[in-house]
Amino acid sequence: MRRLVIAVLLSALVGVAPGLAAGSPVGRWNTVDEKTGKVVSQVELYDQGGKIFGKITGLTEPNNAQGNPKLCTKCQGADKDKPIVGPVILKDLGASGDRYKGGTIMDPEDGKIYKAEVWPEDGKLKVRGYLGIFYRTQTWQKAS
Numbered sequence: 730m731r732r733l734v735i736a737v738l739l740s741a742l743v744g745v746a747p748g749l750a751a752g753s754p755v756g757r758w759n760t761v762d763e764k765t766g767k768v769v770s771q772v773e774l775y776d777q778g779g780k781i782f783g784k785i786t787g788l789t790e791p792n793n794a795q796g797n798p799k800l801c802t803k804c805q806g807a808d809k810d811k812p813i814v815g816p817v818i819l820k821d822l823g824a825s826g827d828r829y830k831g832g833t834i835m836d837p838e839d840g841k842i843y844k845a846e847v848w849p850e851d852g853k854l855k856v857r858g859y860l861g862i863f864y865r866t867q868t869w870q871k872a873s
Contacts, residue, residue, distance in 0.1 A: 752827070752849035757871075758772050758869040758872055759869060759871075759872045770787060771786050771787040772784065772818065774819065774854075780820075781847070782821070783819030787814060788814055798812040801837045818837065825846075832846075854868070855868060856868075856869055
């Protein structure tokens with residue numbers, strides 16, 4: 730009986746070990762303007778079926794000059810002309826070593842979709858989007 734309990738516990742630990750080793754990006758993160766250092770938006774990352782997804786949950790300036798909610802005018806498909814707060818911008822990121830890869834990120838400013846990977850580093854989240862061999866990395870801060 731004791732061996733059975735130990736075997737079950739070890740099996741459970743092996744199943745979650747990759748996620749634990751990588752550190753979980755799940756939670757709320759602030760995106761930061763690289764030039765001004767100011768928070769631009771808040772993104773909530775969540776686990777769905779073993780993959781990481783992320784949606785915009787808030788903007789520092791949610792309304793345009795006319796006082797209306799900012800819209801994703803350059804987005805494609807179902808997100809086109811919808812409020813920027815709400816759409817899922819990170820999709821299908823799976824654990825791979827110490828990172829989460831294999832998914833995509835959508836930039837609501839230009840509507841473009843890029844291959845993506847994320848990883849926790851020093852209490853922050855590194856978010857990288859790829860276009861072919863070129864990439865850009867942002868640093869997101871943990872939201873309080």
